[in-house]
Amino acid sequence: MKAIFVIAIIILIFIVIFQIARTSEFISTLRGEEKTRKQSNKINAYLLLAFMILGLVAAWYCNKILYPKTLLHIESASEEGKHIDLLLWINIILTGIVFIITHILLFWFAYKYREQDNKKAYYFPHDSRLELLWTTVPAVVLTVLIVFGLKFWFKITGDPPKNALVVEITGKQFAWEVRYPGKDGVLGKKNFKLFNQPAGNNLGVDFEDPESWDDIHVAEMHLPVGRPVKLVINSMDVVHDVGLAAFRMKMDAVPGIPTTMWFTPIHTTEEMRKMTGNPNYLYEISCDQMCGNGHFSMRGIIVVESEADYNAWLAKQTPEYYSLFPDKNPNNKPAVVAPATDSSKTSTPIAAVLPAKP
């Protein structure tokens, strides 16, 4: 009943608008088309001017409300991300100036040069100097942007520092899996054909390879603050993307083609909570490449903590090899089946979207 009512009202509104429009056409025929045309010309010219002024005010107001929500006022949480922020600001300022100037010109010209009886348009087909001007000025500005951009691009995509921590992250529908290389600093070999869910080998790790024996497999990434980290990125199924908005980093996870990305976290999760004023703040890994129905829920978490906390956390983790084959564990301790159990330090709620380890 309510739906019918709503539909009736909407149809009514359309009919009213339509009738007004039709009537205005009759009136214009009665009053003389030329006169009506001149009047509507004037109204539209003023409206264009009003749109420009109100539009610029609205843009300012929009900025006032939304800018704090973007968290751009808090510096990037990674050292390398600061370059991106700087470049972003250079772009915002330069394009902002161009945007305002061109829009003022566009709407001011439209208003100023509206049709008037006593005026004639000026025959002005070309002017080489003007055209040269707006070929060279954009070209120079763009050169500056390209130089800055490429300088930062090569820095960010260049080789990571030697002391970088290596962590592997693998995307699959719809979760992230994290693997640490363990004491030897080398990740054990993988082969997707070794994937065996019932046996708990979800990443296809080659356990014949001794380098895999100390590798740690967890669902939540922990990183020490201030130390560069190199992520080795894989996918088990479709194309995913490791999106780290707070660090200003992003890299696709492509099945069969491992990719890498490195950055240096400079703020711990706790510090970010203070800076954002949000006690629940978390570094989140968002999947930024459409990967299926659960794409929007493919959420991972990174905990950035002090070196000491990180080492303490790491020491508590049991290598996956020993979890899967407890009899091989020289310490002969009872195996910990679920690796990512230590959340006492960070009080991080483990997201419901993360899969339970088998």
Next chain:
Amino acid sequence: MSSVVTAPDTTGHVHDAHHDHAHQESFITKYIFSQDHKMISKQFLITGIIWAMIGGLFSVLFRIQLGFPNETFPFLEDILGHWAKGGKISPEFYYALVTMHGTILVFFVLTAGLSGTFSNFLIPLQVGARDMASPMLNMLSYWFFFAASVVMISSLFLQTGPAAGGWTVYPPLSALGDASPGSRMGMDLWLGGMALFIVSSLLGGLNYITTILNMRTKGMSMTRLPLTVWAMLFTAVLGVLTFPVLFSGVLLLLFDRNLGTSFYLSDIVIAGKILPNEGGSAILFQHLFWFLGHPEVYIIILPVMGVVSEILSIYSRKPIFGYLAMVGSLFAICILACLVWAHHMFVTGLNPFVGSIFVLLTLLIAVPSAIKTFNWLTTIWRGNIRFTPASLFAIGFVSMFISGGLTGIFLGNSAIDIHLHDTYFGIAHFHLVMGVAAFFGMFAGVYHWFPKMYGRYMNNTLGYIHFWFTLVGAYCIFWPMHYEGFAGMPRRYYDYQNWESFKMFGGLNEFISIVAIITYAAQLLFVINFFYSIWKGRRVKDTNPWKANTLEWTTPIKPGHGNWVGEIPEVHRWPYDYSKDGHDFIPQTTPIGKDESSH
């Protein structure tokens, strides 16, 4: 009957066959299997409008989910059945909507609906030809498009739904039925539909190029062509060069899906099953896709640039500023368009050096774009501007093109793209610069050439209301999205509420959704106006209602098949002699006076 219209002699002998010809035409040959370029153009336009309503409606539906993720709307279940159980759109359907919205608007509306309409309508009329070089291929072009439409529409009615992997259909998601329900039959129909679509586009494009190069009337040198025709020439060239590459990409994907090949597949475990494919590259598809996909956005925007150049000049009563620079910048854009595709792939693990080349080439496009923008501004400077819905939409186009174009400078710079890639910043960018801007140009064109198409005017008041709602609405929808992008908010999410980093934009999403619904409703005013005016609009009494110089206004008010009753007129000057030497306008057919300098 094709012999009647394939007499494209520019020598100018009397061609009046269409008089008696009109009597021979049956309903079917006149309205359905017509070979008249004007009728084919109307077929493209009306099919495009229907597609635009469907594609727009899809965006309204997914905006309902984005704006009101916690509410249920029982009427949705009444309409959509199991796609919206309990009045809430399911994720599967949400992704199907997003995918089909993109596919429909990019290809079916803004490529076929736009080029199909204006290239078909304007090329013969403005170059002075009786019809296209091959009216038969032209008719086939529409019917291949129609077949593509039927295939694409039918995918909406599958149990597993239409394609749902995004309009870019990246494999392996699109290659494996187990990866997404939309990648089952829906994806095969998507690929089949696109293959037919590409055939249609090529038939059209070859025809446009041939007609422009070979069938210009006497005196119509290339430098006397209106900018609309130049723009359509470059558009057609781009399409002919790049659509076949997409075709190869589509074909290989069909093989991977149905014949067990591994072009795009390697190292995959899906739904607990280890696939045998090895050695393929998912990135290969992205190269093939974007080799068309990027020129595609210029295939959308170039014709509109031509239309807007023409309209701004006519309604300002001034020549277009810098004609040669306008043609040159179209040419530069056309070349660069083919050399920048990998800027969509900066974060795929692309070699950083290759990336840097693409940064350079991408940002170069800003130069011809800036030339065009400033030339448009100079065109209206010191003009005597008449505000009709057509000229208002043309001015709106320039505004949208600037707003959306400037953000392209952010995204083309690979370092910034790392942060902004696949966020709402990208959505805001391309919707403004090629979505809204292209629609504005298309509206401008329809309002302007409607009298030539149907011999009647569209209602001005409705046009004004339509313009103001659309202008304000488009900015309210897309401007705030830049901020969501700055925060890194990813595209194509069904729900943001579980994300600590993005959930603060819930209120904004609701606002955007409400504005989107209102703006969509405002488009219905255009549709009503369009169809009402075809039959009931005010009649055109003057052959040249806008006092324009180009050749289409030298034809009868409702030209028959063959366009001109007598000889095809001879052209003596460029089409932009407005306000020259005290004359308001001087049509192209007027010989140059003794003391007059040609522009």
